[in-house]
Every structure is written in C-alpha cells, then in structure tokens.
Amino acid sequence: MDKHQLMEESKIGRENAHVPYSKFKVGASLLTKDGKVYRGCNIENASYSMTNCAERTAIFKAVSEGEKEFTALAVVADTDGPCAPCGACRQVIAEFCAPDMPVYLTNLKGDVQETTVRELLPGAFTPEDLRNAGK
Ligand SMILES: O=c1ccn([C@H]2C[C@H](O)[C@@H](CO)O2)c(=O)[nH]1
Numbered sequence: 001m002d003k004h005q006l007m008e009e010s011k012i013g014r015e016n017a018h019v020p021y022s023k024f025k026v027g028a029s030l031l032t033k034d035g036k037v038y039r040g041c042n043i044e045n046a047s048y049s050m051t052n053c054a055e056r057t058a059i060f061k062a063v064s065e066g067e068k069e070f071t072a073l074a075v076v077a078d079t080d081g082p083c084a085p086c087g088a089c090r091q092v093i094a095e096f097c098a099p100d101m102p103v104y105l106t107n108l109k110g111d112v113q114e115t116t117v118r119e120l121l122p123g124a125f126t127p128e129d130l131r132n133a134g135k
C-alpha cells in the first residue's frame with residue numbers, strides 16, 4: 001500500500017465520524033508492518049471531554065487487535081490546510097510509532113504535509129523515561 005492509497009483509506013474512515021456536536025469529521029488510517037490498515041474516526045460524546053479523536057481510534061483499534069508495528073499514519077479533515085493532530089494524539093502516536101515513521105497530514109482539497117512522529121512531538125515523554133527513572 002502506497003501513501004496515496006493510505007490517504008484514501010483515511011477518507012473512508014472519516015465517513016463514520018460521530019460528530020453531532022462539532023460537525024467536524026476527521027479520519028485516520030494506520031498501516032501495519034504486514035500491510036494491514038486500521039481506520040479510525042472521531043467519536044464525540046454528549047459529555048464532550050469523552051470524545052476520542054480519529055488518530056487514537058485507529059491506534060487503539062490496532063493495538064487492541066494485537067498489532068505492535070506500524071509503518072505509516074494518514075489523517076484527513078475538511079480543513080483549510082493539512083489537518084493537525086491534537087496534543088493528546090501526538091502523545092499516543094509517540095507511544096506506539098517509531099520517531100522516524102512518516103505521518104501524512106491531509107485535507108479534502110488534497111493538500112499533503114508529510115511529517116514524522118518526531119516532528120509532531122519533539123522531546124516526547126516516552127516509556128524510556130519511565131524505565132530510566134531513579135537510575
Ligand atoms: O486531529 C484531530 C483534531 C480534532 N479531532 C476531533 C476531536 C473533535 O471530535 C473534533 C473537534 O475538535 O475533531 C480529531 O479527531 N483529530
């Protein structure tokens with residue numbers, strides 16, 4: 001699967017967005033090392049803060065199915081420029097994806113910003129920090 005196909009998968013994921021409050025649909029697609037794609041959408045709640053973003057939906061779906069190795073992530077929304085993941089998602093992405101993994105931030109107009117996990121959250125707090133604590 002190439003990056004263009006992965007970006008199309010994120011648009012398919014976006015179609016299931018549950019957004020009665022913001023009306024802002026986001027889609028994500030996460031590619032595994034074995035070529036499988038996990039799609040995600042944002043899922044809002046009447047208790048607004050319970051909302052789960054598209055990126056975290058895709059990651060949690062994959063991890064809950066036993067997936068551990070990821071090679072790319074694409075995110076899409078109907079934004080003016082490429083859709084930027086929120087801070088919470090950047091932290092979760094950094095937990096499960098390698099620092100140099102490509103991330104494709106896109107919109108429905110076809111703008112694409114190719115970035116990396118490291119660039120999304122420089123200096124991320126990682127499992128390594130916990131392992132090294134007190135040493
Ligand atoms: O990268 C992003 C940014 C926002 N949202 C969602 C959360 C909420 O449902 C809506 C507005 O913030 O967009 C995502 O899913 N991903």
Ligand SMILES: [Zn+2]
Nearest residue numbers: 053085086089
């Ligand atoms: Zn988010």
